[in-house]
Amino acid sequence: DTVYVLNGPNLNLLGVREPEIYGADTLDDIAGRLEDRAKELGLNIEMRQSNHEGHLCDWLHEAQAEGAKAVLLNAGALTHTSLALYDAIRSVKTPVIEVHLSNPHSREAYRHKSYVAMAALGTIAGFGAYGYELALEAAAKL
Numbered sequence: 001d002t003v004y005v006l007n008g009p010n011l012n013l014l015g016v017r018e019p020e021i022y023g024a025d026t027l028d029d030i031a032g033r034l035e036d037r038a039k040e041l042g043l044n045i046e047m048r049q050s051n052h053e054g055h056l057c058d059w060l061h062e063a064q065a066e067g068a069k070a071v072l073l074n075a076g077a078l079t080h081t082s083l084a085l086y087d088a089i090r091s092v093k094t095p096v097i098e099v100h101l102s103n104p105h106s107r108e109a110y111r112h113k114s115y116v117a118m119a120a121l122g123t124i125a126g127f128g129a130y131g132y133e134l135a136l137e138a139a140a141k142l
């Protein structure tokens, strides 16, 4: 089974970008550990990142077309703005698990609303890079 791991805007800069908030790991570091954990769980992962909303919509559609077991989605700031992502998640039957490195609810008020959460199966936030592994474990149990 394959789990898509989709990352939105500015997450290509992880490790460099505000490390006091998002940690020192790069997205490649996270992908490496996720690959190891996926192997242990008998899963494949398809890791992607884009700064463009439409790519994330396309990949959600692709995940369903390819019969993915689940999607882990860290939509970055699009989390808080994107009705298109909300509709895309609702448009596919593939379960979507929302992931955030930080805990948006303990941050600025404009990060408290999540269009992703309104359509996702569940959310893992606030555990840094380890949250991706926690989300993969949740996906494995589905």
Ligand code: DQA
Pocket (backbone or CB within 6 Å): 009, 010, 011, 074, 075, 076, 077, 078, 079, 099, 100, 101, 102, 103, 104, 111
């Ligand atoms: C984030 C939280 C968002 O509010 C922010 O815009 C990001 C990263 C996180 O992983 O903590 O880009 O999704």
